[in-house]
Amino acid sequence: MTATVALSGVGKRFRTVEAVRDVSFSLDEGEIVALVGHNGAGKTTLMKLMLGLIQPTAGSVRVLGEDPASGAFAARRRLGFLPESVSFNTALTGRETLAFYARLKGEPVGEALALLERVGLGAAGSRRVGTYSKGMRQRLGLAQALIGAPRVLLLDEPTTGLDPALRQSFYEILQELRGRGTTILLASHALSELEGETERVVIMNRGAMVADGSLAELRRLARLPVRVRLTAVGGLDGLAGRFADCGPLQRVNGHAVEIAVDDARKIEVVRRALADETRIEDIEVTPPSLDELYAHFLRSGEARP
Numbered sequence: 001m002t003a004t005v006a007l008s009g010v011g012k013r014f015r016t017v018e019a020v021r022d023v024s025f026s027l028d029e030g031e032i033v034a035l036v037g038h039n040g041a042g043k044t045t046l047m048k049l050m051l052g053l054i055q056p057t058a059g060s061v062r063v064l065g066e067d068p069a070s071g072a073f074a075a076r077r078r079l080g081f082l083p084e085s086v087s088f089n090t091a092l093t094g095r096e097t098l099a100f101y102a103r104l105k106g107e108p109v110g111e112a113l114a115l116l117e118r119v120g121l122g123a124a125g126s127r128r129v130g131t132y133s134k135g136m137r138q139r140l141g142l143a144q145a146l147i148g149a150p151r152v153l154l155l156d157e158p159t160t161g162l163d164p165a166l167r168q169s170f171y172e173i174l175q176e177l178r179g180r181g182t183t184i185l186l187a188s189h190a191l192s193e194l195e196g197e198t199e200r201v202v203i204m205n206r207g208a209m210v211a212d213g214s215l216a217e218l219r220r221l222a223r224l225p226v227r228v229r230l231t232a233v234g235g236l237d238g239l240a241g242r243f244a245d246c247g248p249l250q251r252v253n254g255h256a257v258e259i260a261v262d263d264a265r266k267i268e269v270v271r272r273a274l275a276d277e278t279r280i281e282d283i284e285v286t287p288p289s290l291d292e293l294y295a296h297f298l299r300s301g302e303a304r305p
């Protein structure tokens, strides 16, 4: 894998605010990485550093092998950015807007206009942006970010304002870009929707990185319990007692219990439940969600000195 973005010991201070401190990670070609953290955690600051809009006060930032804050940052054309709040000139049409950004980037206008179709705005291309819905403006923002087939795409809360169907097609576009080797960094608060879309997650807390890994790695590190839900035929008579030694157990309703088991013991619990097949009619095993992992790593980050 080739690293497209490399951060090493990066810090950024705005007067008294330490927005980012000692952050190191690198992003590879063809990966979608979620950047998550509470408001003010430093996500946008990291993106601005990668774009070269601001300079780090410590450490180094390299994007496509160059320093983005240097005046001669030739790789800027290979970078796409969708800011958190997209604001366009409302008097221009969608087509005029994309043509404007294409010229600004020195890219062929025709190719940029084809992106309107790609984000589902083909039919609305000749309408003024002032008449667009929030979701349409967001898609125009994505089309703008895709001009010039960027090798690195930085998206700041891109799915805000998109309905579920649009969100789905938005992630389809990202998966396609990933397949072509684009690096995608996606800052978001929408943890549950990220779960199926990204393999790797970087968690920020008050300017510091508190976790970086695939969901599987984060689950292994966090050692949070897996939930095993057993649904019994008839009542719960004796069921709680038979699984009491497996972990904390909660009644869900008159037919089901949920046991929080160590990952290492889940198979044993499932086997035991299967051996009870005359009584157990359903078994559901749920690993810790990204929401739970996020809360865990924020807590453990807070616990650090």
Ligand SMILES: Nc1ncnc2c1ncn2[C@@H]1O[C@H](COP(=O)(O)OP(=O)(O)OP(=O)(O)O)[C@@H](O)[C@H]1O
Pocket: 014, 017, 018, 019, 037, 038, 039, 040, 041, 042, 043, 044, 045, 046, 084
């Ligand atoms: N130009 C600036 N001047 C002073 N402080 C700033 C500046 N930009 C960011 N900050 C501060 O740096 C910290 C990190 O801000 P940043 O915008 O990176 O957070 P974020 O994780 O993107 O938050 P959100 O989820 O709300 O977008 C915050 O405390 C913010 O107030």
